Structures are given as structure tokens and as C-alpha cells.
Amino acid sequence: MVEAEDVFDPKQFQSIRLEIEFKDLTTGTEVRDHGRISLQEISEKTLVLEVPEKSCNARHNVMIKIKQPDKKQKKGAEFFSVTGKVIQLEEAGEASLRVTVEILQFDDKSWNDFQNLFLNRQTEIENFLKAAKGY
Amino acid sequence: MVSGRDSAEAKAFAKYIETRKILIADPSASARSGLFKVFNDLGAKTSQITLVNSFKQGVEQITALKPHIVVAEYELGRRCGLDLLQAQREQDPGTAKQMIFVIATANTSQTAVAKAAEEDIDAYIIKPFTVEIVRKTLMKAAFSKLHPSPYLAAIDAGKASLEEGRLDEAENQFAKAITLDPAPALAYYYLGQVKFIRKITEEARGSYSQGLEYNKIHYKCLVGLYELLMAQRDHSQAYEVVKKISQYFPANPKRLGEVLRLAIMNAKYEDVERYYGIFINIDERDDILIKYICAALVVCGRYYLEAGSRIRALELFQKAAATGTGRVKILREIVQVLVDHGLAKEARNFLNKFPAESHTSEDYLIMRFQILNLEGNHSLLISEGRDLLAKGLRDPRLFTIMLNRSAEANLDMAVDNIYNDAIRFFPERKTEFEELYQAAKNKPKGPKNSNA
Numbered sequence A: 001m002v003e004a005e006d007v008f009d010p011k012q013f014q015s016i017r018l019e020i021e022f023k024d025l026t027t028g029t030e031v032r033d034h035g036r037i038s039l040q041e042i043s044e045k046t047l048v049l050e051v052p053e054k055s056c057n058a059r060h061n062v063m064i065k066i067k068q069p070d071k072k073q074k075k076g077a078e079f080f081s082v083t084g085k086v087i088q089l090e091e092a093g094e095a096s097l098r099v100t101v102e103i104l105q106f107d108d109k110s111w112n113d114f115q116n117l118f119l120n121r122q123t124e125i126e127n128f129l130k131a132a133k134g135y
Numbered sequence B: 001m002v003s004g005r006d007s008a009e010a011k012a013f014a015k016y017i018e019t020r021k022i023l024i025a026d027p028s029a030s031a032r033s034g035l036f037k038v039f040n041d042l043g044a045k046t047s048q049i050t051l052v053n054s055f056k057q058g059v060e061q062i063t064a065l066k067p068h069i070v071v072a073e074y075e076l077g078r079r080c081g082l083d084l085l086q087a088q089r090e091q092d093p094g095t096a097k098q099m100i101f102v103i104a105t106a107n108t109s110q111t112a113v114a115k116a117a118e119e120d121i122d123a124y125i126i127k128p129f130t131v132e133i134v135r136k137t138l139m140k141a142a143f144s145k146l147h148p149s150p151y152l153a154a155i156d157a158g159k160a161s162l163e164e165g166r167l168d169e170a171e172n173q174f175a176k177a178i179t180l181d182p183a184p185a186l187a188y189y190y191l192g193q194v195k196f197i198r199k200i201t202e203e204a205r206g207s208y209s210q211g212l213e214y215n216k217i218h219y220k221c222l223v224g225l226y227e228l229l230m231a232q233r234d235h236s237q238a239y240e241v242v243k244k245i246s247q248y249f250p251a252n253p254k255r256l257g258e259v260l261r262l263a264i265m266n267a268k269y270e271d272v273e274r275y276y277g278i279f280i281n282i283d284e285r286d287d288i289l290i291k292y293i294c295a296a297l298v299v300c301g302r303y304y305l306e307a308g309s310r311i312r313a314l315e316l317f318q319k320a321a322a323t324g325t326g327r328v329k330i331l332r333e334i335v336q337v338l339v340d341h342g343l344a345k346e347a348r349n350f351l352n353k354f355p356a357e358s359h360t361s362e363d364y365l366i367m368r369f370q371i372l373n374l375e376g377n378h379s380l381l382i383s384e385g386r387d388l389l390a391k392g393l394r395d396p397r398l399f400t401i402m403l404n405r406s407a408e409a410n411l412d413m414a415v416d417n418i419y420n421d422a423i424r425f426f427p428e429r430k431t432e433f434e435e436l437y438q439a440a441k442n443k444p445k446g447p448k449n450s451n452a
Helices: A108-133 B003-020 B028-044 B055-065 B083-091 B110-118 B131-146 B150-163 B167-178 B187-196 B201-214 B219-231 B236-247 B255-266 B267-280 B289-308 B310-323 B328-340 B343-351 B362-375 B378-390 B396-408 B413-423 B428-441
Strands: A019-024 A040-041 A048-054 A061-068 A075-089 A096-105 B022-025 B050-052 B069-074 B100-105 B121-126
Touching: A019 A048, A019 B050, A040 B028, A040 B396, A040 B428, A048 B028, A048 B167, A061 A096, A075 B396, A096 B028, A108 B110, A108 B121, A108 B378, B003 B083, B003 B131, B003 B167, B022 B028, B022 B055, B022 B289, B028 B050, B028 B131, B055 B083, B083 B100, B083 B267, B100 B110, B100 B131, B150 B167, B150 B187, B167 B187, B187 B201, B187 B219, B219 B236, B236 B255, B236 B267, B255 B267, B255 B289, B267 B289, B267 B310, B289 B310, B310 B328, B310 B343, B310 B396, B328 B343, B328 B362, B343 B362, B362 B378, B378 B396, B378 B413, B396 B413, B396 B428, B413 B428
Parallel strands: B022 B050, B022 B069, B069 B100, B100 B121
Antiparallel strands: A019 A061, A040 A048, A048 A096, A061 A075, A075 A096
16 A cells, blocks of 8 residues: 555655766866856766866866755755866867766765765655556 | 567567658757657658747648647747647548647646647656656556557447447447446446436446546546536535546536536635635636636635624635736725725725726726715715716716716715616616615705815
């Protein structure tokens, strides 16, 4: 039997929001407008981000900090920070770049927690859809 | 490591996807590029994948290409990517069953997910995604279409019979489906539909309820039961069901309107405040939703005012005014309720919230006039009233107040003129004005108004 509380969490009314800081450590260039950075894909050892053009170059080292914005606090709670190397870089239209970063230095637990945040929500969503549809 | 079975499935999927036309609709070039690569890696031909960045282009391409698979971002400019599903279904209802519609979005809110569930989409992928999740999700959706389980196959067969009006066959298929799944809520829903068409409403109700015994949040059973109860005018039970629907599927403005209406019909005023709590947590609040919630808060506030809970009523009015910022209609309703209850100071506080550009509107002027009437400066009031009548403002409340105050000030000729104008402009309210006029005429004479 499917119970509502098994597949429905009223705490999930708000979307997961991320604030991302991005700095090219090789040149010292930092993206000031955090709203123009978005995380597109994650894998075991890479992150794919969309960033403004000229934010970094191929093979440069970068630092990425990912936070969860908090309306009450000026600075959001940090999920994790990571340093890595740009292994792929392509133009993504509208003065943006699609950047694939191989992550090199990071805290294993923070990284796993971060991945699980999305994996768990994906599972919750699939369970909810299945229950709501009935198949 | 990829197992033999996974590898066989991947090959089958690559074969399936090779001939499929795919549309990816996403405002982000990077997201489009990422999804393109995933499809490409899974075996889709480059020439079969079309990328668009807006809702308009999405509709155009759906019409032109008739894609088998659509992947859309939920937030597609000013439109919702889910709206592309309707365009896809309209293309060819006959083959719609084979089509796949997927939302890929950074919007992970329950509101968006519930809206997608209502639309019966095939999959919902959140961003940032992993290539593996996209692959698994697409394969699962495709295999479910290509090789439906015996349970879904029986339901599909029943649906086909239902569409053609063969009710006995449909009923048999749904009854068979019930035996094929441990939680056959969907089969019970369709069985309920058959009973409903046969006008055996109690059995239909039983089927929907049975489905909900297996699955408490089954959308179709909840909606089927709700509609049946509404048709039976069982508003109390209908309210209990729609309360659940709006809790789990909160983004449907039409339904929130219904739940608020039923809450008020069933005198569940405290629930209105709870719905307000849900409302303020919803990411997407469109105009209709705002209108419904404001109207319900005002009705609820009026109830509390009549029940003597002035502070609670004023809190609700504050919420309504804040939610409907700048909406003159909401403010007008609030001011009118407060005027009707003789609360001049509170009414003026809300009158002050009218936007400056509305200060010459009839709504504003009549509200201000009524407050002035409550505040008691009658000589100023008569002068204001004359100005409003001279400006052409025609409102029964204006005539009523002017009749009473002119009579109190012994302005007999004015009383006659106002009465004649009132019945000329509002002949349907002649009896009411006639009574006021007679009362005014019979009133003991007071001191003459020096400003008259």
C-alpha cells in the first residue's frame, strides 16, 4: 500500500537552490555575478558548469565553492568547495562557456553529501510520480 | 561495470532511439549541449536531434517534426515547458501513447513535480543530472512504452474498449488488470469510470475509494472521487477529498479556487488560513491563484468580524492586502466590509493603501465618501457628496447616504432631488429608496445645516 508520507515531503516545497563561486586560480579571475553560474551535470570526478565567457581557460586550475543561499544570512551555508582543472571548454552561446572541471582536491564526505542531495531528491521525485500515476 | 543484461538493454535502446526524432527545449545552451551529447552517446542520430531555446520554437518544431521524444526545461522563458506536452499530444492522438515526454530542470520543488504528475509525464530529471540518471530514466520510459507490463497492457486494452464504447469488454479488462498488480489503483480508477458512465454512481464511488485504499495519493482516483462527489452535491465529502488533492498537488490554481470555495461553503474558515500557508510556500503564484486566495481571505475576515474576532479579521485583511499588492478590487472589498461594520479608522488605513493613480477612480471616491460618513463630519460630507454627484458618480450607496444626511440637515429640496435621481438611475431599487425617502420626510426636524 502507498501511504502519502512515504512519497510526499512537505519540506520539499522549495526548490534546491545553489549559489556558486568560481575562480580561475591560474589567472586570479573571479566571476562576480554568481547568478550567471549554473551547475549542469555531475559525475564521479567531474562537474559541468555554465559560466560567463572569459571566466577561465583550458587546463587552468579553478576553485569552485557551492553554497545554499539563505535569506536570513547574508552568506549561505557552504556545501563544499573544490579545486580542479578545466579539462574541456566550449562556447555555450549568449556570452557563456560550458566548462568541464575535473575535481582534484575536495572533502570526500562533503562531495558525497552533495551528490546524494540530488540523487535522493531524484529518487523521491520518481517515487512520487510513480505513486501519483499508479504505475 | 556494465553487466551482460545492461549491455543487451543498451543495445536494444540504441536500436530503438536510432530512428526516433528528438526535440530538446531548454533556454540554456549548455544544458541543450549536455542533453544532446547524452542522446548522441545513447545512439540517437545527430540529424534526428533538434535543439530549441524557447517555448515558441518548441511548438513550431513539434508541429513541423512531430518528435517521438521531447525533453523540456520546466522554466522555458515565461512559459512552462509542461505546456509543450499538450502540443505534442495534439499532433497525433493515435500515436501519442508511443511518445515520450520528459522534464529536465533545476526546479526540484514539490509544486513543479506535482504539476508534472498531474500531466502524466513519462519522467522528471533534475539538474544537475548525471549521464547515468538520464540514460536510466530514458531507457525505463522507453521500455515501459515498448514492452508494457501485463497490468498496463490490460489497462491499455480496457481504455481502448472504453473509448469505443464497449463497456462490458472494458470492465472485463480492468477487472483482469486488478488481479495483475499488488496495488492496482489505476485499474480501480478506470473501473470507476465504467461504473460512472453506466450511472452506477455508488459503485463508481466504491471503485475510486478502493483504489485509494491501495494508494492514498493516486491522482486519478482522487480526482474521479472528487468529481463524483461534486456531481452528487456531497460538498462535505467532496471538500475532504479536494483538501487532500490540494495538499499533494498544490499548483493547480483552478483546484485551489475550488478548495477555497468549498472551505467557505463548509464553514471551514480556519482551513483558509492553512491554505494561505501552502500558498505562500508555492514558488509559482499566478494572478488567478492570487485572486482566489485574496478573495477567500476577505470572506474569511468578514466571517471573523461578524463573529466578533476583530483582531483576527484584521490580520486576514492585512494578508489579503499584502498578497494582492496594488489590486484595487481586493482593497475595495476589504474597505467595504470594514465600512459595513462601522470601523472607520481601520477602513481608512486600508483606503490609504490604494495606489495613487486610483485616487480619481469611482471605487476610491465612493469608499472615501463612506468612510467620511462614518467619521461624522456631516457638513463636509454633504459638500463632498454634492461634488461627487456633480461629477456624475452614480452609486446607490452615495444616494442612500446623501438622502439620510440631507434629511438630517433639513434640506428638503435636496432630499426630493436626490430621491428622484436615485429612482431614475436605479429603478430596480425603487422600493428601498421609497422607504428611505418616507423615513426622511417623517424624521423630526433638527437644526438647519449652516453650510447647506
